[in-house]
Amino acid sequence: MSKIAVTTSINGDPAEFLCDAGETLLDALRVTMGLTGAKEGCGSGDCGACTVMMDGEMVCSCLVLAPEAEGKSIATIEGVAEGSVLHPVQRKFLEHGALQCGFCTPGFIVAAKALIEKNPDPSESEIRYWLAGNLCRCTGYDKIVRAVADAAAEMRQDQNSQRTAA
Amino acid sequence: MNAPVTPKAFKVVGTRPVRPDGVDKVTGKAIYGPDFVAPGMIHGAILRSPHAHAKILSINTKKAEALAGVKAVITSADFPGQESKVLAGGETSSNQRDIAQICMADGKVLYAGHAVAAVAATSEAIARAAVALIEVTYEVLPHVIEVEEAIAPGAPLLHADMYTKGVEPASDQPSNAAMCFTLARGDADAALARAAITVTGRYKTPPVHQGYIEPHACVASWNADGQGQMWVSSQGAFDIRNTTAAVLHMPIADLRVMPLEIGGGFGGKTTIYLEPVAMLLSRKAGRPVRIAMNRQEVFCGTGPAPGSVADVTLGSDADGNFVGLKVEFWSQAGAFPGSGVHSGVMTALGAYTVANAHVRGWDVVSNIPATKAYRAPGAPQIAFALESAIDDLAVKLGMDAIDLRLKNAVRPGDPGPMRLPHGAIGYVECLEAAKAHPHWSAPLGANQGRGVAGAFWGNYGGPSTAAVSLSSDGSVQVTTGNPDIGGSRASMAIMAAETLDVPYESVRVAIADTASIGYSMLTGGSRVTFATGKAVVEAAQNVRETLVSRAASLFGVDTAEVEWHGGAAHCLSGERKGESLSIGAIAAKAGQFSGTITSEVSINPLDYLPGFAVHICDSEVDPETGHVRIVRYTAVQDVGRAIHLDYVEGQLQGGAVQGIGWALNEAYVFDAEGRMENPGFLDYRMPVASDLPMIDTVLVEVPNPAHPYGVKGVGEAPIVPPLAAVANSVRHATGIRMRELPLSPDKVYAALRAAD
Numbered sequence: 001m002s003k004i005a006v007t008t009s010i011n012g013d014p015a016e017f018l019c020d021a022g023e024t025l026l027d028a029l030r031v032t033m034g035l036t037g038a039k040e041g042c043g044s045g046d047c048g049a050c051t052v053m054m055d056g057e058m059v060c061s062c063l064v065l066a067p068e069a070e071g072k073s074i075a076t077i078e079g080v081a082e083g084s085v086l087h088p089v090q091r092k093f094l095e096h097g098a099l100q101c102g103f104c105t106p107g108f109i110v111a112a113k114a115l116i117e118k119n120p121d122p123s124e125s126e127i128r129y130w131l132a133g134n135l136c137r138c139t140g141y142d143k144i145v146r147a148v149a150d151a152a153a154e155m156r157q158d159q160n161s162q163r164t165a166a
Numbered sequence: 167m168n169a170p171v172t173p174k175a176f177k178v179v180g181t182r183p184v185r186p187d188g189v190d191k192v193t194g195k196a197i198y199g200p201d202f203v204a205p206g207m208i209h210g211a212i213l214r215s216p217h218a219h220a221k222i223l224s225i226n227t228k229k230a231e232a233l234a235g236v237k238a239v240i241t242s243a244d245f246p247g248q249e250s251k252v253l254a255g256g257e258t259s260s261n262q263r264d265i266a267q268i269c270m271a272d273g274k275v276l277y278a279g280h281a282v283a284a285v286a287a288t289s290e291a292i293a294r295a296a297v298a299l300i301e302v303t304y305e306v307l308p309h310v311i312e313v314e315e316a317i318a319p320g321a322p323l324l325h326a327d328m329y330t331k332g333v334e335p336a337s338d339q340p341s342n343a344a345m346c347f348t349l350a351r352g353d354a355d356a357a358l359a360r361a362a363i364t365v366t367g368r369y370k371t372p373p374v375h376q377g378y379i380e381p382h383a384c385v386a387s388w389n390a391d392g393q394g395q396m397w398v399s400s401q402g403a404f405d406i407r408n409t410t411a412a413v414l415h416m417p418i419a420d421l422r423v424m425p426l427e428i429g430g431g432f433g434g435k436t437t438i439y440l441e442p443v444a445m446l447l448s449r450k451a452g453r454p455v456r457i458a459m460n461r462q463e464v465f466c467g468t469g470p471a472p473g474s475v476a477d478v479t480l481g482s483d484a485d486g487n488f489v490g491l492k493v494e495f496w497s498q499a500g501a502f503p504g505s506g507v508h509s510g511v512m513t514a515l516g517a518y519t520v521a522n523a524h525v526r527g528w529d530v531v532s533n534i535p536a537t538k539a540y541r542a543p544g545a546p547q548i549a550f551a552l553e554s555a556i557d558d559l560a561v562k563l564g565m566d567a568i569d570l571r572l573k574n575a576v577r578p579g580d581p582g583p584m585r586l587p588h589g590a591i592g593y594v595e596c597l598e599a600a601k602a603h604p605h606w607s608a609p610l611g612a613n614q615g616r617g618v619a620g621a622f623w624g625n626y627g628g629p630s631t632a633a634v635s636l637s638s639d640g641s642v643q644v645t646t647g648n649p650d651i652g653g654s655r656a657s658m659a660i661m662a663a664e665t666l667d668v669p670y671e672s673v674r675v676a677i678a679d680t681a682s683i684g685y686s687m688l689t690g691g692s693r694v695t696f697a698t699g700k701a702v703v704e705a706a707q708n709v710r711e712t713l714v715s716r717a718a719s720l721f722g723v724d725t726a727e728v729e730w731h732g733g734a735a736h737c738l739s740g741e742r743k744g745e746s747l748s749i750g751a752i753a754a755k756a757g758q759f760s761g762t763i764t765s766e767v768s769i770n771p772l773d774y775l776p777g778f779a780v781h782i783c784d785s786e787v788d789p790e791t792g793h794v795r796i797v798r799y800t801a802v803q804d805v806g807r808a809i810h811l812d813y814v815e816g817q818l819q820g821g822a823v824q825g826i827g828w829a830l831n832e833a834y835v836f837d838a839e840g841r842m843e844n845p846g847f848l849d850y851r852m853p854v855a856s857d858l859p860m861i862d863t864v865l866v867e868v869p870n871p872a873h874p875y876g877v878k879g880v881g882e883a884p885i886v887p888p889l890a891a892v893a894n895s896v897r898h899a900t901g902i903r904m905r906e907l908p909l910s911p912d913k914v915y916a917a918l919r920a921a922d
Contacts (some may be wrong), residue, residue, distance in 0.1 A: 020291075036201035037194020039429070040462040041379040046847035049379055077194035090192040094184045097812025100652035101818065102191030103198055103380045103429025123859075130857040135847060137377045137430050138652060139816055140823030141855040 008069040010035070013081025019066035025059075026050045028066035029076060031098035037106045041135065048134030051107040059131075077106035080113060088151040088158075089113050098147035100138035106136050112148045113156045120156050122162045124149065167355055178664045179875050181889045182812045185656040185673055187427075197425045199383035200458050200845035207385055208237055210447050210457035211293035213283040213300050214467060215275035218533040218699050218840025219309035219322060222273055224283065229299040230285055235292040238450035239300070240443065241283045242272040244416045248352075253409055263889025264502040266413045268536050269415055269442050275304070276324055276501035277535050278841040279466025280332040281439075286447035286455045289404030296594030307532040309840040313475055313496040316532040320883040324501060326529045327639040341516045343496075344503030345529040349511050349583065354521030357490030357616065361481025364490075369551035370906040371889070372833035373473040373498060375465060377824070377852050378541045380429020382468060383458035386444035390452075394421045394445055399905045400687020401435045407680045410441045426690075432824070433539030439468055443453040459803025465845035469538025470834060472505040473498035474547035480555045486563050488574045489526060494530045495548060499536040503529050506544025509624065512583040513886070514552055516622030516776065517593060518574040519581075533840050539690065541821060542623045542882035546828060546889050550907065553619035553890030557608075558903060567618050567894070568780075571648060575620075582776070583624075592868030593620065593778035599864050600780040605800040614797060614858040620779065621886030625879035626691030627774040627828045632701035634662060634709050635708045635764035640750025642666060642673040642709075642732075644702055647686035649677055652820075652881070655693045658702050662810050665706035668733040668749060684768045692879025695809055696870070703874045708765035716759050717747045772826040777883035779803040781822060783891040787899045794830055794896055796857070801887075802864040806878030811865070818884045819861040825844035825888025828854045833908050854860030 003018035010033065019031045024083075029035045029052070031111035038061055045060040052061045053075035054068075089112045092098070099105045108131065108148045113124055113131040122130065127148050128141070136144060190196040206275035226237040248263040263650045266272070271280045283300050287293040308322040315321055323340055331345040358364055380399060388394035394416065400406045403423040411418045428435060440457040448455040459467065482488050493514045499505035507527035514525045527548075529840050560567040575593045583586050600606060600618065610616060633645040644662050648654060655675040663670045686698060710730055717735030718725040727739040734748045756762050784798035801818040808814040831851045837844045844850045869876025889907060902917050 006376065030201075035194070036197070039198070041381070041429075042847045044461065044846050044848065047379055073584040081193055086189070086192065090225055091188075093192050095182075095183065097185070097653065097810075097816055099188075100813070100816055101378070101380070101428060101430045103427075104189075105191055106194045109192060125856075128855040128858070132854040134853065135379055135852060135854065137379055137432070137824065138820045140312055140819035140821075140853075140861045141858055142819045142861045143737075143812065143816060143861070145855065160390065 004067045006067055006070050007069065009073045011075055021067060023066040024062050025064040025066050025069055026061040028069070029061060030122065035076050035078050039103055039106065048111060049104050049107040051085055051110045051113060051134065058111055077110055080109060087113060088154050089116065089148065091149040092151040096143045096147040096150065098139065098143040104134060104136045108136065108144060112151065117147065117151045118153060150157060167544045176664055178660045178670050179807065179809055180811060182810065183656060183660070183670045185653050186659055187650060187655050197740045198380055198427045200381065202385050202426055204385050204387060204397065204454040207287050207454040207456050208288050209290040209293045210284055210299045210444055210450060210455045211290065212281045212443065212457065213297045215271065215278055215280040215464070217275055217304055217306050218278045218516045219307040220275050220304035221307060222271065222275060223305055224303045225283055226301040227283060230296040233292065233296045233299060235288040236285060236296045237288065237453060237526045238286040238447045239283065240446050240450065242270045244446050245270055245442070247347055248413070253412060260504050262412050264536065265409060265438065266500065267444045269413065269439060277533050279535055281443070281467060284447060284672065286451045287784060288851060298789060311532055311534060311836050311840055313473070313530045313532060314738045316530050317496065324533065336369040343528050344499065344531055345507065346526060347507050347511055348526040349515060354492045354522045354524035354548045355368045355683060357477055358492060358521035360480040360537065361489050362484040363559060363562050364464065364479060364481040364859035365397055365555050365562065366479040367555065367905050369476045369478065369554065371474045371547045371550060372907065373470040373534060373537065374828050374832040375470040376434035376695050376851065377436060378430030378432060381461060381464045382440055384444050385440060385441045385454055385456045386448045387454035388445045388449040388838055392416065392420050395424065396421065397424045398441065399426040399435065401428065401431040401649060401651070401690050403649070403680050404438065404685050405688045406438055406441060409438050410445065413442045414445055422679060422681045425677050427694060428651050431651055433690060434468060434540045434542055436539055436690055453715055462845040465850065466535060466842050469500065469536050470545065471540035472500065472537040476548060476551040478551045478555045480559055482559055482563070486565050486570050486573050486694055487594050488518055489522060491520045491523040493525040493548065495552070496530050498534065498537065499529050499531050500529060500534045500614055501614045502536040502770045505529050505537050505540065510544035510548040512624060513548040513622060515583040517576055517620055517778065519576055520821040534834065541885045543823065544618045545623055545886045546564055546825060549619065549621055549660065549886045550889035553887065554893055554905065557617065557890070557894040557897060560565040568597055571620050588663045589775050590868055590871055591778060594868050595866045595868055596778050596780045596802045596804050599866050600782055600802045601801070603782065603800055603864060605782050605798060606863065610632040610784065611786065613789060614784055615895045615897065615898055615899025617783050617891045617898055619781055619887040619890035619894060621883050622884055623777045625774045625776050626693045627685040627697045627771040628691065628693055629768070629770045630686045630698040630701045631766065631768040632698055632705050633683055633766040634702065634705040635762060635763065636709060637755045638751070638754050638756065640748060644673060644675045645678045645683055645860060646698050646702065647678055647683050648698050650690045651689055652816060653810055654694050656808040656813060657699060661699050661703050662706045664875070665703050666749065667731055668734065684766065692777065692881040694879045696873055696879050697771050700771050700873055701769050704746065704769065705765040708767065709763055714754050716752050721745065775806065775870045775878050777804060777878055777880060779883040780889055781887040781891040782887070783895045785892060785895040785899060787896060787914060789918060790917060792911040796859060798859055800862040800864065802869050803880065803882055803883055804866045804878065805880045806873065807867050807876035808865050809875060809877060813851065814865060814880050815863045817880045818863045820862050822888050823853050823858060823882025825885045826892060829907060829909055830893035831908050831910060
């Protein structure tokens with residue numbers, strides 16, 4: 001069976017890979033591209049550990065076929081920090097102890113960043129429902145919810161001070 | 167109430183610094199079990215039984231072997247012969263022969279999902295295709311799932327040579343009951359007959375899975391010279407090494423295990439499933455072999471926590487003093503014995519003083535996956551029954567549910583489950599903190615109820631090794647052998663920094679492989695911050711003593727004239743009085759002394775103390791649907807002393823939520839053929855963020871005098887109370903005592919209709 005050549009963009013960089021027709025985007029990222037930050041917890045779209053962004057939409061990459069990435073823009077956990085500068089969501093996860101084993105953390109961080117970009121001032125309930133597709137078995141979610149709320153608050157403050165400065 | 171026994175100001179203990187492995191874990195760089203790649207590795211896949219109970223008549227692997235790309239095929243015939251021998255492994259011990267048979271069925275399959283054969287091939291797709299070409303002929307046997315059926319006369323027997331241990335007179339008939347364990351004191355029957363008030367009931371819980379998000383995975387490489395390496399995410403590389411070497415009849419030192427980051431374990435990653443299989447495939451293929459499970463394999467091929475049936479009768483006098491307790495329970499061990507019956511029995515006797523008690527537990531095999539430890543193994547099921555019964559008793563007495571527990575709670579000096587007196591325990595302090603918490607007296611809304619439940623968990627200590635070495639600039643390297651599942655690197659760094667009185671950031675922590683440091687028992691039993699922490703502190707103390715002695719030599723004074731604080735030695739007398747030498751300055755002069763300052767400490771501390779917890783739960787029951795929503799939750803626990811506040815609170819919160827899942831949603835569901843019907847996260851529904859409120863925590867600190875910083879284990883106790891706390895809140899909301907978990911909407915709705 002011949003492979004399919006896919007031309008795409010990953011974390012802002014041009015990328016090309018070969019894949020089987022039935023291969024998942026998650027496998028293409030993890031195995032072919034060596035980006036193992038996205039995890040496979042279930043392979044059925046129930047745990048959210050494989051969450052990535054595709055053209056600005058949050059997807060479970062285990063449910064996306066690798067050939068679907070053709071011409072799209074993919075963003076993974078590896079691209080969330082800018083160089084060595086952590087994104088506020090990453091920093092707040094650390095400051096709040098919002099991870100224990102850390103396996104679900106990449107998926108949560110990608111999802112939380114997407115939430116704050118869509119809704120800069122989410123309520124606790126909005127955070128909980130947005131993250132309901134991400135399973136964490138260690139934390140009971142309490143510190144994750146606090147970290148996301150705190151990151152959103154800091155990002156709002158940064159935007160306000162930038163506006164004031166402008 | 168929260169005051170430590172010896173109040174002392176700490177600089178780092180009890181703070182919330184960022185964990186040393188944090189950045190790796192928020193940026194996706196950390197390497198977990200399924201992430202590891204070895205050069206030249208090939209891929210394994212496992213054929214699993216579709217039947218719950220069957221004889222294997224034949225296995226034909228010829229077609230699989232002939233498929234292009236297949237490098238090795240193995241069955242149980244490739245395993246060395248196994249003797250029946252008990253291996254220690256965490257809180258539960260297992261028989262070596264059983265472990266080998268869980269890795270690969272030998273002659274008979276005992277559950278749907280049991281491994282039957284395995285393939286290694288140049289790609290995962292080829293390996294899976296080859297697995298499908300293996301032809302197995304089965305003779306399907308009658309199967310049994312529930313314990314009540316498994317112990318009924320004429321039940322299908324899983325093991326023809328199994329006779330119940332622990333019964334008098336000895337049994338002469340084979341049975342699915344592997345063992346029974348009894349603890350008795352006084353005369354329970356007579357006391358219950360005299361009791362002013364008694365409550366009684368039969369409680370049931372289904373098997374539930376630990377539900378770690380990372381599926382099992384390993385890479386193994388076994389060379390022609392007999393030496394092997396494995397890269398595994400587990401709760402303990404040493405115990406994985408020892409068990410794998412035992413099953414494969416290898417000298418232990420011939421196998422080196424590299425620990426990878428672990429994506430949750432909760433007891434489920436204390437044993438081996440894939441490791442000997444990958445090793446045998448690797449030896450046959452001459453290549454490193456990787457095997458990774460998918461979620462269905464995790465549910466059907468690894469050990470969940472046992473289901474249970476428990477009969478409880480509790481009696482008190484008219485004032486609410488417990489006078490008699492009788493508990494008999496049957497634990498659904500799965501395909502092989504060893505389901506934590508002892509700790510279940512201890513749970514019944516751990517938290518309350520009762521002069522007359524008879525507690526007996528039975529370990530019963532049936533055709534479900536061999537169960538394994540799950541956070542406080544054996545305890546939540548029994549606490550569900552006991553703490554529900556106490557709630558019923560409080561209702562009958564018209565007493566506050568916390569007051570009733572306070573009246574009967576164990577205090578220091580009271581006999582523990584094995585009659586040894588309790589040490590510096592803090593159950594009373596927990597109950598008082600729960601009673602004083604605003605949650606206990608807050609108003610409730612419509613259809614809401616409030617429940618409370620307590621918990622005892624024994625905790626553990628055991629062997630640990632830790633090394634502390636100074637670099638030439640005075641920065642500190644701490645090395646242990648315990649995988650970090652929930653922030654233990656941070657706790658170790660805190661304790662080393664506190665002991666050496668240096669900044670937290672100058673201490674770095676590594677988890678060594680099995681060839682790089684002495685043995686440590688696995689990460690489990692709530693033991694790491696206690697036992698491994700003790701080893702770290704002792705090693706750091708040794709390093710500090712060497713620093714002081716070298717400083718004294720450099721100052722030209724006696725060591726008694728040198729004081730250590732602020733990460734520096736201070737000279738108290740002589741010509742250089744008032745001068746100081748920093749840790750870095752002393753470390754840099756290692757060449758003038760007997761070399762680098764380092765200390766490796768191996769200890770086996772058994773002076774751990776049990777954990778006690780009290781949880782308060784508010785739930786709201788929808789009368790239209792039977793859906794139970796948790797609206798407020800508070801977890802109180804005696805933690806001895808919290809080393810890193812976030813990760814201690816996190817243990818309480820995570821344990822509480824796992825218990826809420828156990829109470830409300832989670833269960834293995836089997837079809838008529840004995841196959842699990844819900845082996846995925848859609849149908850095996852663990853709590854998600856939108857199911858839950860914030861989980862409030864109260865850390866009660868009654869320090870353990872046997873630990874330099876007062877640590878008691880914290881990880882397991884928090885899963886013990888939630889089952890009853892939730893059920894008691896539903897009882898309060900509806901007036902209905904539900905005795906069978908999970909309290910799923912269908913069951914609650916049916917109970918509401920039946921009560922109409």
